[in-house]
Amino acid sequence: MIELCNVSKFFDQTPAVEELTLSIPKGKFCALVGTSGCGKSTTLRMINRLLTHSSGEIELDGQSIDAYDPVLLRRRIGYVIQNTGLFPHWNVARNIGLVPRLLKWPTAQVNQRVEELMGLLGLPVSEFAHKYPHQLSGGQAQRVGVARALAADPDILLMDEPFGALDPITREKLQEMLMQLQARLHKTIVFVTHDMDEALRLADMLVVMRDGRIVQQGTPLSLLQKPTDSFVDSLLGGLERGLKQASLTRVKDHMAPLGPHLPAQSRVMTEQTLRQALSMMLRDHCEWLTVVDQHDVPVGELSLRKLVKEAFQAQEKSRDV
Amino acid sequence: MTSRPVHPRSAYHPIQLLWPLMWLVLLVGVVLMIPHAQTLFQWLAPDARQVIYQRADFTQLLGRHLMVVGVAASITITLGVLAGVMVTRQWGRDFLPLVSQIASLGQTFPPVAVLALAVPALGFGTIPIIVALVLYGLLPIVRNTIAGLKDVDPGVVSAAYGMGMTPGQILRQVELPLAAPVILAGIRTSVTINIATAALGATVGASNLGDPIIAGIVNANNAYIVQGAMVIALLAVSIDSIFEVFQRRLRLHTP
């Protein structure tokens, strides 16, 4: 549980963050989104006291972060940055074992933890343990960066545009990896990005910032349905918003029971997104699809007309927690 | 970003030790041979009565030279790195512009002029030379320490803070190791200049390897000059090649 209450940060006289109030429940993935210079990174860096907030209160699990020694606080919080910040003169294993060693874990335990994490992040120990950061590709390096942040098993993970410097394909792979990790580990994650698609894809909770203030916060779907102003609307993709919303919705949530008529030629799986279903309708010139389960058994149907009519309101509640 | 070719650490090979070893053997050999090479030096200075420099043993001169340079270098390295570290800390930043400006401006001062100015202030002898060597030798070390520390990727330092390292841990485990190649290059420059400048110290009353050269010039005795010059040159080249090996090793550790 991370709570920020009326937090402001001034650099000299210029405000970077103003009167920010935000509560991130335990185990949630919260994305801070906005254009560069909107104060999202500043907010992140105030949580682990890399920056000291000028006013307001920041609390972790009900205790003010001012009560902690900053160094000890940071050892309890994982931190991942864009250009990995891996120590170039240390090999992968030593980089990952950094925080456990700072916490004076016994060597054997550190080594065991390092191996465990390398396995978790898909970095074979025999191949990577003794490599140096400059011998890694960008994607591998950022995997090591994430492993390093997770090493001491922190409850909170702060990620500052971690995938911003990667090519689109690698970025997508790492996003996938992060989603799988989060499904297993349930960390409280604060994730800064300017890539709205990334935020929509990963986050349970979206916070849009502009000029140091929160413009809107909520679940990705609620924002897509009802952006508060044109800024959020354009950030969410403007005209593309409908499709983005569709890509967050599963087919199974909108299918109707199998009708009396013959099954359609085109088939879509329950776990696929509405966006993929719509694309299929456009490609195959049809207004309805047969929905099948993973064994290719028809379980329902999806009609374009019905989709348009329903919009998405009813399903909103199921995602809202 | 693509993965670069792998440089295994075994790229460091003992063969690289061959050069400094060769120069050192040559240095020792020449120092030991000089007293026995009467005929050779007679040929260099046919008119001279005496062709082997006798006022002091060459091993002794070499020892004094090394002592002066060694003492100066230890003080210089300690002070220089300390100063470079201090002005790059948060609380010392006030001094950074001035210190780096002096360090680069100071490179313009010829070592002879510095030595010559040290004498009126400090007098003749070994101590003034050491002081002059320290003052002059500080500049490249301070400059390179500052440059090396500034070159450290701010992202790496920021990550180190974010991981919960203390400023002391960051300095010792991250900043200094990463700046080491640049700092070592500064130390190399400093020591090379000091070996040469210390020889000039013979003109201000220090007794070292510069002595035979000065004596040879004064007495027009080429044999003395060549003896002194050979030993200094070999000393400088030996020390420099030792630094070369160190630098290669460091470069392997910090890509």
Add this chain to the structure above:
Amino acid sequence: MDKRPPNWVMTVLSIVMLVALWGLDNVSVAANRIVAGSGYASWEAFGWMGVALASLLLLFVLLMAWQPTHSRLNLLSQLAAIILLLLLMPFGLMAASAALIDPQMPQARLSAGAAYWVVLFCALLALVELRLRLALSRFWIVLIMSGVGGLWWLCASLWLDRLALVQEFQAREAAFWLAFSEHLAMVSIAVGVSIVLGIILALLIRRYRAIQRGAFALLNFFQTIPSLALFGLLLAPLAWVSANVPFAAALGIQGIGWTPALLALVIYSLLPMVRNTYVALEAVSPDVLDAASGMGMYPSQRFWQVRVPLALPILLEGIRITAVQAIGLTAVAALIGAGGLGSFIFQGLGQAAMDMVLLGALPILLIALVVDAGLGALSEALRQGASDD
């Protein structure tokens, strides 16, 4: 206004100056050239008024530096106080020579003491610091320095004939100017020759990559050899040549004197010249060169119209390093009879006449600084010109 901690640099400098002013000997007076002088404290030399004035100026700087607000006006007032201090310093020496020197003793001479040097040194540091804080352009610093230098020169030549340094100068004015021009001539010839040789070598290295490693290793090797040793090592073979080759002797080649000096200077100058020329030519962005070819330039056009102009600033940087190094090495060359300002240094050291050492060392320092600043400014101007296009 934003509150900041005091300017520690100016605070420390002004405290050091105050301590020196009150705690160290400010001048020394000697009966003649050889005997050691006896020191006098600041108030004995300048009178209470003079010390009070200097202390007030320094206290003002201290006070200003301690102010928590760093406005431009504050810094400018500190600058003005420091300049005033520098301008007043020669008058202090005049007061000292009037107060302390017995006019009956024609040999008596005045030298600046520890306090004087410390204050001068710290004031120059303060000038550098304030220049950096105020981000003054080179023009202003040249103006200030030439103003201060001009006044010092005027005082020295008109009224400070009791100052030991001035006496040394007047006693050997002709020799000084001869040595000065010898020094400059030797540096110019050495730098000139090494520019030509250096560029040719760099072009050869570019063409025949095979010799690159060897050539740089050799030049590096020479650079490592201490100057005194290289001068010495060249002396013997050149002496042999001049003794055994009549033609060479007729050309003036000999073991001692300018021949080995010039040869050694050129050898030392080659490394920075070749390295910078090579790096300069290599550092031109391949994209630019690619574009030039793409636009239909001939290789020769591309070389002269693109590569060379873009390489020029780094090339000038090489010339600057070479020239500054040669100025210092030429001083050492005086030991092997090559003349130049170094001869005053070594003669002075031989005779324990420290003012004569200064007479050699100070101009060398000045030449080095002026050449460094001049070539630095030229290279900067070229760089700007290149980036404006």
